[in-house]
Amino acid sequence: MFIGHFAVGFATKPLAPKASLGWLMLAPMFCDVLWPLFLALGIETTDIVPGYTAFTPLKLYDQAWSHSVVMVLVYALALAGVYFALNRDRRGALVVAGGVVSHWVLDVLTHRPELQLYPGGEHVLGLELWASVPGTVAVEGLLFAGSTLVYARTTEPLTRFGTVGFVSMVGLLVLVYAATVLGPPPPSWQLMMYLAFSSWGLLLWAHLFDRRRARVKSEATSEI
Numbered sequence: 001m002f003i004g005h006f007a008v009g010f011a012t013k014p015l016a017p018k019a020s021l022g023w024l025m026l027a028p029m030f031c032d033v034l035w036p037l038f039l040a041l042g043i044e045t046t047d048i049v050p051g052y053t054a055f056t057p058l059k060l061y062d063q064a065w066s067h068s069v070v071m072v073l074v075y076a077l078a079l080a081g082v083y084f085a086l087n088r089d090r091r092g093a094l095v096v097a098g099g100v101v102s103h104w105v106l107d108v109l110t111h112r113p114e115l116q117l118y119p120g121g122e123h124v125l126g127l128e129l130w131a132s133v134p135g136t137v138a139v140e141g142l143l144f145a146g147s148t149l150v151y152a153r154t155t156e157p158l159t160r161f162g163t164v165g166f167v168s169m170v171g172l173l174v175l176v177y178a179a180t181v182l183g184p185p186p187p188s189w190q191l192m193m194y195l196a197f198s199s200w201g202l203l204l205w206a207h208l209f210d211r212r213r214a215r216v217k218s219e220a221t222s223e224i
């Protein structure tokens with residue numbers, strides 16, 4: 001899954017209003033933040049195999065250090081721990097932990113049965129939504145549209161950048177996703193690795209524009 005992970009970041013903002021969107025995006029993206037790093041270091045490998053799934057030719061059979069159940073639980077605890085140590089926000093820490101785990105849940109939904117339980121384990125998990133392009137786009141598109149709506153309705157811009165930053169991020173993600181769906185397969189896994197590295201910048205971007213937005217107070221809250 002791709003923009004579905006960003007969707008979790010937007011959707012969880014009302015659950016953890018004190019947490020920066022940068023943290024709330026980093027959590028569900030964390031496995032894919034580590035992935036290009038592990039590829040670059042040779043800890044994990046991947047291949048481009050046309051037709052491997054209908055949606056993507058990426059054969060992701062060796063990503064247990066970034067994506068196996070055991071490692072995802074370790075990352076969830078670690079990231080939530082760092083967040084809590086820095087922010088003393090228990091609610092935010094819980095949402096960060098949940099966000100990391102959500103990556104694994106959404107990837108099990110989409111991948112072929114290639115996800116492992118632990119490094120060195122069998123390739124057993126994957127419900128292969130990627131076998132259907134319309135199915136993948138429908139699920140991911142609905143998740144993304146719903147979550148951006150939630151974020152737009154529960155926060156309001158304090159400055160122009162609060163609007164421009166948010167709208168530009170949504171627009172860029174939609175464009176990249178459309179190019180992924182409609183464009184030719186990537187020429188090499190290295191290109192995918194560099195694209196994944198570039199997503200790190202989006203997390204910083206999310207943090208920056210989120211600081212220029214405030215929580216919308218509900219009518220019930222504002223009357224108190």
Ligand SMILES: [Zn+2]
Pocket residue numbers: 001031032067103107
């Ligand atoms: Zn992933």
